[in-house]
Amino acid sequence: MNNSPWLDEVKWDANGLVTAIAQDEKTQRVLMVAWMNREALQLTADTGIAHYYSRSRQKLWKKGEESGHTQTVAELRLDCDGDVIVMQIAQAGGIACHTGRESCFYRRYQQGGWQTVDAVIKDPAQIYRA
Amino acid sequence: MNNSPWLDEVKWDANGLVTAIAQDEKTQRVLMVAWMNREALQLTADTGIAHYYSRSRQKLWKKGEESGHTQTVAELRLDCDGDVIVMQIAQAGGIACHTGRESCFYRRYQQGGWQTVDAVIKDPAQIYRA
Numbered sequence: 001m002n003n004s005p006w007l008d009e010v011k012w013d014a015n016g017l018v019t020a021i022a023q024d025e026k027t028q029r030v031l032m033v034a035w036m037n038r039e040a041l042q043l044t045a046d047t048g049i050a051h052y053y054s055r056s057r058q059k060l061w062k063k064g065e066e067s068g069h070t071q072t073v074a075e076l077r078l079d080c081d082g083d084v085i086v087m088q089i090a091q092a093g094g095i096a097c098h099t100g101r102e103s104c105f106y107r108r109y110q111q112g113g114w115q116t117v118d119a120v121i122k123d124p125a126q127i128y129r130a
Numbered sequence: 131m132n133n134s135p136w137l138d139e140v141k142w143d144a145n146g147l148v149t150a151i152a153q154d155e156k157t158q159r160v161l162m163v164a165w166m167n168r169e170a171l172q173l174t175a176d177t178g179i180a181h182y183y184s185r186s187r188q189k190l191w192k193k194g195e196e197s198g199h200t201q202t203v204a205e206l207r208l209d210c211d212g213d214v215i216v217m218q219i220a221q222a223g224g225i226a227c228h229t230g231r232e233s234c235f236y237r238r239y240q241q242g243g244w245q246t247v248d249a250v251i252k253d254p255a256q257i258y259r260a
Binding site: 005006009019021023027028029030032033045075076077078079080081084086097098099101104105106107108109112113114 | 135136139149151153157158159160162163175205206207208209210211214216227228229231234235236237238239242243244
C-alpha cells in the first residue's frame with residue numbers, strides 16, 4: 001500500500017489525469033504540455049525522470065523511451081486549484097517535440113494565422129528510426 | 131460571419147475549450163493556466179488582453195475584471211497538436227493568482243509533500259473587496 005497524501009491533493013480529472021507542463025530549467029522556455037495519471041506522477045517524483053500518460057496510446061509513457069529525449073526533473077510545482085503541474089526539467093538532446101524541434105510551441109500567431117517560426121533541429125525520421 | 135481559419139486550427143476539446151498558459155514575458159515564470167473557448171481566444175487576439183472561459187462560472191472571463199490584474203498579451207503560440215496555447219504576457223499588479231501571489235504555482239514538491247514556498251503579495255480581501 002502506498003501512503004501518498006500528496007497525490008491525493010492533486011485534483012485528478014474525470015479520467016484520472018492532470019495537466020503537466022515541462023519548462024526548461026535554464027531557458028525557462030515551455031517545451032511541452034502533456035498528461036499524467038497517478039502512476040506517472042509517482043514515478044516522476046521517485047525517479048526524477050518525467051513520465052506521462054499517453055491518452056492516444058492509453059498507457060504510461062516515459063518521455064524519451066523511443067527518441068532518447070528524456071527529461072530530468074529538477075522541480076515539481078502544483079497550482080492553486082491542484083489541477084496543473086509545472087516541472088523544471090533538463091531536456092536531453094535539446095529536443096522535446098516529436099517534430100524534431102526544441103519546443104512543441106513553434107507556431108506563433110501573426111498576420112492573422114499560426115506561423116511556424118522555429119526550425120527543426122533533427123529530422124524525426126532520424127530520431128524515431130527503428 | 132467571421133472567417134477565422136486560424137481558430138479552426140485549434141483542436142478544441144469536447145467542451146469547446148483549449149488549455150491556455152500565461153507566462154510572464156520578462157521573467158518567463160508560468161503564472162497561471164486556465165481555459166479558453168473560441169470567443170475568448172478571438173477576443174484575446176483582437177484586444178491584446180487575456181480573456182478566458184471560466185468552467186466553474188460557465189462564462190467568458192476577462193482576467194482582472196474584478197481584481198484589476200489584467201494581462202497584456204505580447205505573443206500567442208500554439209503547440210504541435212493544437213490543444214495548448216502559451217501566451218507571453220505582462221501581468222498588471224504583478225499578481226496572477228487569486229490567493230494574492232505572483233503565480234498560481236506557489237507549492238513545490240519537497241520532503242514528500244506540496245510545500246507553500248511563495249509569499250502572498252497582497253491580501254485577497256483587499257484585492258476583491260466590493
